[in-house]
Amino acid sequence: MTAAISATKQRKWQDYFTFCTDHKVIGIQYLVSSFFFYFIGGIFAEIMRTELATPEPDLVSPELYNQLLTLHGTIMIFLWIVPAAAGFANYLIPLMVGAEDMAFPRLNALAFWINPPAGVLLLSSFFVGAPQSGWTSYPPLSLLSGKWGEEFWILSILLIGTSSILGAINFITTILKMRIPDMDIHSMPLFCWAMLASSALALLSTPVLAAALVLLSFDLIIGTNFFNPAGGGNPIVYQHLFWFYSHPAVYIMILPFFGIISEVLPVHSRKPIFGYRAIAYSSLAISFLGLIVWAHHMFTSGTPGWLRMFFMATTMLIAVPTGIKIFSWCATLWGGKLNLNTSLLFGIGFVSSFLIGGLSGVMIASVPFDIHVHDTYFIVAHFHYVLFGGSVLGLYAGVYHWFPKMTGRMVNETLGRIHFVMSFIGLNVTFLPMHELGLMGMNRRIALYDLEFQPLNLISTIGSYILATSTIPFIINVIWSLNKGTQAERNPWRSLTLEWQTSSPPAIENFSEPPVLWSGPYEYGIDSESIESESVQDLLTEVASEG
């Protein structure tokens, strides 16, 4: 590479294995490593589903089943969804606000490099007897079943929690302080709003989880009795502390993908996002309400009647800001010029499946009904619709949308659509029947079940195979497109957000000229000539840099 084209100088592949402080490298590091853990978590899920194809526990022992279950849940949450969101945020936020890097680049690299060892630590717990008390790890069970596995689990969660606190500080500071002067807070992309809300939640609630886990680990190792009833401790206190983090955690996981959807839908349907402020503020409302609903996970445990009623009311209220988002997304599509590429398909699939998770969510907010379905497959169905439909589909929408930006290559649309169709079918075939299983009387976290539940379980298992195979076209697509995909222009989607003003992939210093805000992030259809062609863009940038 000669000095002459240093403006678009690119990273070497080795850079991705170093303590590199470039936010784009860190973003990719997060994304690739979380995909790696996704496959491991997915393999565990497939083993579980295969086990559940028949009523007898014939494939794995009940102990192993519980270990797989615990690690599946933990990996999917802490090593897949949360870091993948951090990957997008790292890659996109500085570009979206027109900054050169994150506010604290070294802290950023540190936050990432905490994760891989934490993941390895978690997986290596198999050598000492993996934890088997579920990702919730309720005492006293977690104190009884295998000390070292549990301790590995605690340590790795503490590490990942630290990483996510460091990340959150960085995101908040970057969003609030590093925007180009023209961009006021109401003209920044909605993804930034979503990350602001999500990071605020992470900052407020993660330390509480850390406290709970440190105390649990004292109980485990030095025999204190914070949560151990045998010594006078109170196991319910653990549940309060745990859910004080872990309920907000679901919003920490899902808000970034709400943000991604709010980016993807307007561009590909060529319409402004409907109700910018409503969507932005509803993210904040969700994160505020998210802090006062945790006890809905404890309706059947140690929660007195009046407290159940309080938490029922606050939980139901979350339906309002969430509903606003769903309706606004539909209104964004309405009357648009929908370019049905893979990204938009995943976006619409996201709205469609998240809706189902949201509707069952309002149902289980209702105490009398939740008493029936708590800890059953109805809940498993609900949270997979939210986490798979609402996070994973959103994540893929984002991957397909920003792939050209990140790699400089276009993806193959045919493979992409096959990936979408298989994921969408697989998702519904796997998780829809679980609602009925739960209502009928199948409890969760079991390796063996009654004969009457077999037909629906078999359907669900077949669905999970479809889901698993759906990743094959995706992997092929990524590898093929990286090498052979058509060269991407700087702005193939004619998008208005700032990250598309730089080259694809962006130069090391992000923008060769300072970016200019030529319009709001979503003003499609208003002044469409100005973005008609790249030459106009270039003109604008030139004018800006001269002036």
Place this chain on the structure above:
Amino acid sequence: MNIPSNIITLVAGIIVTMISIWYGQNHGLMPVAASEEAIQVDGLFNLMVTIACGLFLIVQGTLVFCLIKFRRKQGDTTDGPPIEGNIPLEIVWTAIPTIIVFILSIYSFEVYNNMGGLDPMASMASHHSPSQHQHHQPMLAMANQSQISLGIGDSPDENSNSPVYVDVNGIQYAWIFNYADSGIISGELRVPVEHPVHLNLRAGDVIHAFWLPEFRLKQDTIPGQDATLVFTPTRIGDYPIICAELCGAYHGGMKSRLYVMSETDYQEWLQENIIAQTQEGVNTVAVNTSEMSDGEYLTPYAQEMGVNQEIIAQLRQIQ
């Protein structure tokens, strides 16, 4: 044809409403309802299914309509109309979910109250239960009587039949039922129909959850903390009792059965068992779990779990 769009909207609205109402009543998703309480929960569930079905059809319908109708034409690079908001519309769709959750909250509160969820007696362990005198003075320091108990208590309109009091103990991996009045200890629960059943739940080792799907009732049993469940069975039959809280490797095998019997059958059973149990040896004993291998233990997945002699002996000692 040129049908004004508001008529189409109206027709679609009527169709969606009709489908939702029909499905709300005919979904058949729940198992039989074996108590008054369960029927009430089902009423609430039906309403929620109706609303959910309506919203589902509206939103999915919109999405599918958009997919078909607003698909970009080949070569069209123009943008859609720049509609950024619509205040009346946004107020309407904020108001509708608000009203819906308001209604659902109040209705849920009603049902919960009718089930006895707010019964002050359930929130106080100073229960006027005859079993009171024989509560084991626990090895666990904190199960003192002044502590708040949890669960579902008497519903305000409890009927007048004499209640049955049973102490339930959850241990890895069995339920043990201890009849306060007759001293019977059993691995299954038998109760007469139309009598309120007062269960006093506790756990011996880890947290378990006592779940009766046909009664829509569930309550965790927490070591060191008592909980109450009161319900009135209205239907003769036998129903599963399931542990719903992960309690160890064999959590999936922690099952028992609830037999709701006619008054006379129940009395007969009581008499037989009082005699049998006072004469040494326990008839209700089923399987001694510790003598079986994992495989043997788990294969008969539907098998009823029982109690072994040792456990019962232990329980007797504690008392």
